[in-house]
Amino acid sequence: MTQHGGSSRVSILSGCVGLVLAVVSICLPQSASAADDYQLGPDSQVQEGVPQGTVTKKMWKSEKVYPGTERDYWIYVPKQYDGSQPANVMVFQDGGSYVNPTQQFRTTIVFDNLIHKKEMPVTIGIFINPGTIPAAGPDQKSRSNRSFEYDSLGDQYARFLLEEILPEVGKEYKLTNEAKGRAIGGISSGGICAWTVAWERPDAFSKVLSHVGSFTNIRGGHACHALIRKTERKPIRVFLQDGSGDLDNVHGSWPLANQEMAAALKFAKYDYRFEFGDGGHNGKHGGAILPESLRWLWRAE
């Protein structure tokens, strides 16, 4: 199944485990499905003797690309960063969830462990929340800009990163300007957003991590796989994760959409990997395999 240095496989092992658990759960009162029973491994736990990076919370008011929006973001700097060399960069959408050390991804802990073992390069993580346009008064509602920023096709979010966020973080830290040292990831709409950023600006981002990505017709994202097939291959390495229990709603079928993406990436001979488990629309499976995903994305070859 290896094509152009990439590989694809269905996660048969996790599927079998899920099946076994499903059978067990039938015997239990009030139990939900036993599928989606993914567990975090040791690389997602704090390990003794492993240097821990620092996380700093910031706030950003966009004046250029998404004028009027406000958002929190966090910068993770690994202990190994000393400023002598430009660090690699990995951006995450819905950053508050990815940076949280007690939720499903625990990304900074995984970064600590993998960087320590030299299984990924020294990488500064930028965890960004979607924007909000605050209300003008207390009797009015703020407007969430998440779907607009993440689900829209086009280069606007890429420009937001390249013209606002990366220069701002770059004032304090030495970041690489090379696409091969820049990755981007996200969950759900944040997943398709990651893909769209690299698709629009492969000269700036070369690695994509998508968890239960919304390659569905929320704002036309179902076109992604069709575009992949009919466009000259771009230098993007892609790790996709989805599950058979993912959403099937008015915007589309997430499991089918992700399989369409994988098939299109295979057809167009991309360097991709697709992990299709039995999970739902959450980060459990993606979190459990985050260490392996990052090892694969950041591998040298």
Place this chain on the structure above:
Amino acid sequence: MRRACLFSVAAVVTLASSATFAQDMKVADILIDGQGWQLIAEGFKFTEGPAVDAEGQVYFTDIPNNRIHKIALDDKVTVFAENTAATNGLMFGPDGLLYGCRNGEKKIVTYDAQAQVQTIADDVNSNDLVIAGDGGIYFTDPPGGRVWYINPKREKRVVAEGIKPNGVILWPDQGTLVVTESNEPILWTFRVERDGSLSQKDRYYSPLQVPPGGGGPGSDGMKVDSVGRLYVATRAGLQFFDPTGRLGGTILKPQPGPLANVCFGGKNLDTLYVTAGDKVFKRKTQATGVRYAKRPAAQ
């Protein structure tokens, strides 16, 4: 049993995530099985400006014939006003008066219960309007490429330029204004500032469904419902969006040809009325329209 508890927690987490990430609003949440469009009246030249009064009666204009008609709760249609100078967009204000774009005379006017006309603003082009809970008025000026605001003191000023606006509506909380531009596959949104100014212009609602074969979506009049869905009359049908700007679906047009505008009416404000060329139709739904709450007067 411990295992079962774990699964329950997981299920809750999954549901919470789904709500956060991909809550959908589908057409089946709005329509009622077996309840299609029902013809209310026909024989007009071009119907527009459906507006609901405090009782749920719906008024609409027949622009070329210079008449405003009223649909009573029993569906009986009568003439409310004659010689209306091509009055286009209509909406009732919190004062109970019917506001209208009397574009043949370049005026924004009110009609009282006896259809007596009073001028609110003159020397302006206008197409559609929305009346806020404090009495402020936004109206579109397509030839001028502008959106105007008339504050409760009746002072008018331009609050948006550089677009060719058509329909206009406020969110239920009146904090966001939405404007259609017929040939663009998006709807513009603006934040409403305390003094009525507009800021943070964005293509928030996108993309609209556009029929194949060329041309834009033909987006025109809009309304919102009590859960924040936005309905827009277009060539493809009555498209609706969820509050995060995502297209939820398209309700079919009652007949081929134009679909200019929409409003909620009826005693319970749960019936969609559409102006479609020579006819007006209605359709009962599971949704409920919105009346704008009174707000503190603008500073």
